Amino acid sequence: MRDPREIKYMIPLLEAESEDVRMHIRSSLREYCPFLEEILSQLGLDLSPEQQYQLHLIQHEYLSESLSQSWRRILSAGGGMHRLEMVLDFISNMQVDEYPYQPIGRQLDEIAQEYRRVSAVPDPIELSRFLFLHKGYRGARDDYDNPLNSNLCYVINEKKGIPISLTSLFILVSRRLGLKIDGVNLPGHFLAKSAIGGSTIIFDCYNEGRMLTPGELAQQFFTPAVDFVALLRNPPTLMDIAKRVLRNLNNAYDRRGNLEKVQLVEMLLEHTEPQNYPIRVVDPAQEPFFKPGSLVRHNRYEYRGVIVDVDPNCMADDEWYQANLTHPDRMQPWYHILVDDSKATTYAAQSNLELDDSLQEVNHPLVPFFFLGFENGRYLRNNEPWYWKRT
Template sequence: MTDPTQIPFLIKLLDDESPNIQSKVKRELDAFGPLLMSELRKISFPLSNRQKESLDLIFERQQRAQLRRLWSSWYTVEGGYPRLEAALSLISDYLTAYDYDIRLSGLLDDLATQYRRKYNSKDPRLLAQFLFDDLGMQGNDEDYYNPQNSNMNFVINEKQGIPISLVSIYMLVGYRVGIPIEGCPFPGHFLARIELYGQNAFIDCYSNGQLIMESDFLKARDEIAENITDTLYEQISTEAMIRRYLANLVRAFQIEEDLTSANFVAGLFEDLEFRIANKTFETITPDQIINCSEPRYLPGNLVKHSRYGYRAIVVDIDPECRATDEWYYGNQTQPSREQPWFHLLVHDSEQVTYVAENNLLPDESRHEIKHPLLSYFFVRSDGGAYLRNENQWPETDF
C-alpha cells in the first residue's frame, strides 16, 4: 500500500488487539518513509497512547537510518566551523522529536541577527553577555545526563545544556558575526577560548559566561594541574569535539537504559574513530607530514607497537615527550621527542608504557583489551567501542 490517503486508517489500526495486524500495519506505515511524518501533521484526530508509542518506534528507526546514511557527509565539509555545524545539525536532527520542524542553521542565524541588532560589536565579551545573561542560557544542572543536552535545537530553545553544547553555540554564533572563538578541552570541563588585549582569555559558558583570564589559571596551576599551560593552548579539532559529543550521548543513553540508542551512537563513534586513526595521506604534502603535530591516535584507539608487536589502548597523550633525559636515553629505541607520545595500557598485562607516535600502528583486529586499569579510564559500549571517561591521567614522574 503506497496511497498516503490511507495513513489515517492505518494509524487507527495500530490499536487493533491482534499482534499480527499491528506488525503488518507498522511495516506498511514504515514503508512511507519521510512522507509519513508530513502526513501525520495533517491528521485531525487525537492519537491514543498505543498509537503514539508505535509511531515513536517507527520514527526512531527512520531517524537512525537517516543519520547512518548521512553521517559521513560532514567529514568533507571545508572549514572547522562549517564542519562542526554540519555534524551537530545531523546529531540534532536525529535527537529532535519527529513532530518539530526545526533546523539548527536557522536558529543560529536568528541568534546572530538578534545580536547584531542589539550590540553590533565584535567584542567576544558582549556576545557572551548576550547569550548567557540577556538570553539566560545556562548549564542544565538538574538534568545533566539528558541526551537532549547534546541536541543544539533543544539547547537553544530551552536555553540550557552541558559545557560543550553551550560552547558550540557561542562558537557558531561568533563565527556568524565575525568573532573568532575556539573550544578548549579543559580537564573535566569544556571552555571557550577568546583573545583579549592580545592575550588568551576564557569564557565558562556553563557558569553564565564567566570570564577567566589566563593569568588566573596560571596562579592556580598547583591546584589544577602542573601542565595546565599546555591545556590552555591546546587546539581541539572538529573531529575531537564530535567525539566528545558521541561519548556523552552513549553515556546518557546508557544511564537511561536505552541500549538500542546507545549501541547506535557507539557505531557512529567507532566510524569516527576509524576515520581519525586511518586518515588518508593522498592529498598531504611531504612538508605537511613532517610538520604535522596533530596526533594520529586518540584515547580509546587500539594500537600495536611496530617493533615489539604488543597490543595496547591509548589512555592519554602528550604533544611531545615529557620524560626526563635519564628516562629518554635509557629507552632502547630513542625516537624523536618532537612528536606526540602516548600513555598506553598494554593488553593482557599490568604494564603501562610511554611510546612515540612513529613506533605505533593501528590495531585493526579490534579485539578486546584486558588490563586492570581499563575500567577506571574507559566505559565500553555494547558495540565494543572504548569511551574515555573524565578520570584524569595522573602526573607521571619519569
Template structure:
C-alpha cells in the same frame, strides 16, 4: 543513515558546519525537528547583535557584548539542576529551554561569534568545555556554563589538577596544550561522547549504540568506538553485530592494552546460539 552523516568523514574539518551538525545530532532524537527554524533563530540573534556592535570595537569588547546579550538579555545558562539531562546536549532543547551543558552553550556562542567575525575558539578542556579568544598579549579563556565568566591561569590550573594525579604538576607547557583550540570534529565528538556516557549510565543501550554509530560517522579513526559499540551490541544480544565490531577493533588495534580481554570475549560468544543474532 542520512547522507549528511555519511559525508562527514569525507570532508576537511573546516568544512564541517558545527551548528548545523549539532542540530543533526538532535534530529536523531527528534526526527521531526525543523532545523531551519533553529537556524532562523540564531540568524535573528545575529542580526540584532550586528546592529548593536560597532566594527571599531576590539574583539574582546565585542565578545563581552555577545556574552551580555546571550547570558543576560536572552538568558542562556548552565543546567545546574540536572547536569546529566540528555536534553542539555540537544541543540533544539538548548535553544528552546535556554539551558544546556558547557559544550552545547559553547556551540551557540561559537556560531554567533563566527558570524560576527569574532575569532572565538572552542577548548576541549578537562571537565567543562571552554572557549578562548586570542588577544595581543595572550588568551582570554571563558566558561560558557558560567555565563561566559573569564578564568585566570590559577583557576585553570586548579581545574585541570583535579583530573590528574595530585603529584603531577601542571606546568606551563601542559596547560598550553590543554588550551589548544578544538576542531569542529573534536567538538562534535565530545558532544556525542557526553551523550553516550549519559545513555550508558541510564542503561539506554539502544541510544548509546546510536551515539557510537554517529561517532564513527564523524571520525572512523576512533577505533575504540568499534569496541564500545561491539560491547553494547553484546549487551543487547545482537551477537552477529557484536562479533563484527569486536573483530574489526582487534584488526585495527591488535596490540591494544585490552586486546587479550576482547579476544577472550569473542571466544566466549563464539558458541552463543545463532538465534540471538
C-alpha cells in the same frame, strides 16, 4: 513506491514459517520507509505483538542506515568550523521525536542579528555578556543528564545546556560576527577562549560566561596530566568536538536505559573514528600534549595505559609505519605506552590519543620500574631511561 494498499497483504507474512519469505517481506516493506509508520496508521490494521516488533525493527534499521549516510556526508564535507554547525544540526534533527526540530542556522542568524542591534562593534566579551547575562543562557544544573542538553534547538529555546553545547552556541554566533573563538577541551569541562588585546581570555559558558586568565584556568582546573600551555595552543578540532558531543549523548541515553538511542549514537561514534576521517591537522612544531605519567586512552582501539616516554615525531621505520592501520601523521608527538591489564607496550600518535580521566591505576609489570608512585590520577616518572626505542 509500491501501492500502499499491498501492505495489508504483506503484514501477515511477517510471521510466515519460511525465513526466506519473512526476509522478502521485510525487504518489501522497507521500500515504504520513511512513510511506513504513517501508512500503517492510515490503514488502521490490527497488528499482533510479533508484527509490531518486526515493523519496528524495519523502521529502526532504515533510520540507522539513513543517519549513518547523512553523518558520513557531514564528516566528509569541507568548510572548517561550518561543519560544527552541521554536526549539531544533525543531532537536533536526530532527536526530533523528543523535541521539535528547527534548522539551527536560522536561529543562530537571529541571535547574531539581535546582538548587532544592541552592540555596534563585535567583541568577545560583549557577546559573552549578551548571551549569558542579557539573553540568560545558563548551565543545566537541575537536569544535567538530559539528552536534550546536547540538542542545540533545545538549548537555544530553553536557554540552558551543558558546557559543550553552550560553548558551541558561543562559537557559532561569534563566527557570524567575524570573531574567532575556539574551544578548550578540558577533562570534565569545556570552555571557550579568544585572543583580546594580545592576551588570551577564557570564557566559562556554563557559568554565565565567567572570564579567566590562563593562569586562573590552570589553578582552578588543576590536573597534573594536562599541559595547559599545549591545551591552549591546540584547540579541539571538529572531530574532537563531535566525539565529545556524541559521548555525552551516549552517556545520557545509557543512564536513561534508552538502548535504541545508545546503539544509534554508538554507530555514529564508530563512523567518527580516525581510520575513516582525519582527526587533526598536525602542526609539526607543536609541543607534546601529554607528559610521561599521563593516563591516556586510544580513541580507536579503546585500550588505556600510562605514557612512559615521548618522541617529538614518529621514530619507527617505514615498514613498521606502513603496517600501522591508522597511518597518523608522522610529524607529531608519538608516545610509548604501557597498556593496562597486559604486558604490552604500544607506540601511538598524539592524534590517536585522548586523556583518560578515570583516575584508575594501570596494571602493567613495568610500572614499578619507571614510576615512583601514583598521585591525583597521574604517575610520577623516575629517572630510569626508557630502553625501548623504535629504530
